[in-house]
Amino acid sequence: MLNNFLLAADKPALLHGASGELLVSIILIIGMLAGVTAKKLKLPVLTGQIIAGILIGPYMLNLIGHTEEKNLTAVTSFAIGLIALTVGSHLNFQKLHNSFNRNLLIAVGESSCAFIAVFFALEYFNPMDFSEKTRLAAHLLISSLACSTSPATVLHVIKEKNAKGNLVRTLLIVVALDNIICLLVFESVRAIARQKLSGASLLTTALPGLISFFSSIIVGFLVAKCFEFCLKYIQKKQGQSHFRRNSHTLVFTLLVASIMITNGLCDYMAMVTAELPQKLTPLPIMANLVLGLCLSNFAIFKNEMLEQFEVLEQFIFTVFFTLAGMHLDLTTINSQTISSALIYLVAMAGGKMLGATFGAIMGRCTPRTTLNIGSMLLVQAGMTIALLVVIYSEKDFSALHAKITAMILLVVVFTELVGTILITKTLDRVKETGKKRTRLIDFIDEEHIITGLNAKDKWEVLREMSYFLVKTNDIEIDPEELLKRMEVREKEFSTGFGQGIAIPHCTVSDEESHDGKIRGMLAVCTPAVEFEAMDDEPVEIIVMLATPESQREAHLEILSTLGKMLSDTKIRDQILKANCAASIYEIFHSEEAETFNYFLK
DSSP states (O other): OOTTTSOOOSSOOTTTTOOHHHHHHHHHHHHHHHHHHHHHTTOOHHHHHHHHHHHHSTTTTOSSOHHHHGGGHHHHHHHHHHHHHHHHHTOOGGGOTTTHHHHHHHHHHHHHHHHHHHHHHHHHHOTTOOOHHHHHHHHHHHHHHTTOOOHHHHHHHHHHHTOOSHHHHHHHHHHHHHHHHHHHHHHHHHHHHHHHHHOOOHHHHHHHHHHHHHHHHHHHHHHHHHHHHHHHHHHHHHOHHHHHHTHHHHHHHHHHHHHHHHHHHHHHHHHHTTTSSSOOOOOHHHHHHHHHHHHHHHSTTHHHHGGGGHHHHHHHHHHHHHHHHHTOOGGGOOHHHHHHHHHHHHHHHHHHHHHHHHHHHHTTOOHHHHHHTGGGSOOOOHHHHHHHHHHHHOGGGTTTHHHHHHHHHHHHHHHHHHHHHHHHHHHHHTTOTTOOSOBTTTTOOGGGEEEEEOOSSHHHHHHHHHHHHHHHSOOOSOHHHHHHHHHHHHHHSOOEEETTEEOOEEEEOTTTTSSSOOEEEEEEEEEEEOOOOTTSOOEEEEEEEEEEGGGHHHHHHHHHHHHHHHHSHHHHHHHHHOOSHHHHHHHHTSTGGGGTSOBOO
């Protein structure tokens, strides 16, 4: 990815002339060995892979040089595309109705504060000694890069630590929003910087950025629609049952093809319009992020599609981060580069942590998220490097290339090494590592929780909850039909357990539930509702279940477990005192609840 502007080593690499297949094999083996070594030293695997990349790169052992890296462009592009698609998939609007506002506040807070802090720090110190003519433009461009967070690093650490929890969920969504905001900020300041350096009108200089941004969105959207069309067409031709049996292989193939098509279209559009007065330069990373967002929200089998990449993840991450270490050009490191990088790092880290904390407070996040989210957003790589390439391709910015490139690449490698350790230690401290395993009551996520439900009687409660369950779950049933089944079951025998708890439930078919899994939701009623409970007391905590016919045994176990867990005085009081869905989600996945909501084998 950086082959266009990194300086080549003076001597040919030891593997000069080797084929792409041999280079990938060697990088994969070295990266895996480095990861194992790092793990033994109690360091993140990613850290070991980056250090290995630095060692075998053109400025140390010179095993692989920049000439050889050109043979690996397709691998790197696919890795970045897969990472961007995965991050975009976490912007599933069905799952964000409870958390979107607070995640947006965090992303806007940390991005804006990082931009402001870096800009004023650079303006005050001018550590790269830019001239008066280029100073403002350079500092604006560098400050816009501070808004980004590396999705690849975040995903790698989460996968490595097998992490799951409210902080992890928040982190993934914020990173996706963060990079969209970064691109918007970059395109805005690029227009201003170009105008300052070229003297052209702001409208003229802003046009390329707007075209780049919207063409990226269009490419991602069109590829997603083609993906969806292919799935529906094949499903219609094969029939529902046969299609479902073969869906995993089909979805995997189409996803791989979609990433390659997206990358190829972006490059092709840039090439064929290169000689036009206004060329199209869509960014592959943005287009793939939009692709993931669209597939996550509109495609069939959207819940299963990203699981298809489990087999590719270790290969992709190992090669990607070993190559990332090779990008550090040691010949450009001097006292000015180091001092500039330190000023940038301090300002960026301070701005991100302050802004993220303020956004989390404004969004009424849980204390765990508020205290820790800022320190997990300091890593910079994917979007930063992609935008660095854009800066390098601009003729108007030619006077800025060398200094910006040297400083930013040093920052990228440093944040990848240190930021990775920060994320790892934070996940360990909040005890969200090793939690990505199926629990007995895994079907109640934050998006499946209502707080402060106000209803006059239990029939209104059942109506509200039936509609909410269908809205927030991937289940193919009309809400009126679900309500009818809930009412029939409730008239047979009240599901009010007593102690302020009710668990209304009904049966659905395996086809209606898509994957044969139990669907559910939780509501806290304010005030309590009369529910004809066994102890004649009104109900405050209600869990609604829609159980497939094939899950009757699991249904009985879950009913029993929910009754015991919600009858626990400490857990019940914590739920009633919780002020948001995120807090209740944390309670369900806390150590206190683990006795009841245990991990399945």
